Amino acid sequence: MWLIILSFAAVVTTALWYSTAEDDKYMLRFLSAVLWGSAIMVLVDHVMGYLMEGGEFIEISAEATVLGFTLLIAALVVWEIALLLKDPRGVLWRKRGKSV
Secondary structure (H helix, E strand, O other): OHHHHHHHHHHHHHHHHHHOOOOOOOOHHHHHHHHHHHHHHHHHHHHHHHHHHOOOOOOOOHHHHHHHHHHHHHHHHHHHHHHHHHOOOOOOOOOOOOOO
16 A cells, blocks of 8 residues: 555656646655655565565555555655755745845
8 A cells, every 4th residue: 555655646746846847946856756766665665575475465454554654754754854955935044134
């Protein structure tokens, strides 16, 4: 289930980024890259687990759903920290002599 959650979030974020690619001030490109990297990592984990242990490829359970949303929240936190450090609107790192 976590593969499905991360892949869906990556597809949605990529579509949002592509529609606003000219003005990427909210760093959706970065969020998309983080989510696609996570989705590929989880895909490799599922493939290796399926080939080595022979279990289910897609596990649909409450634990897998919670893990998927936990990974999604972790990716959003990383993106939020990067966004705060970049400060695209100049709210946090405003120059002292600059008027509002």
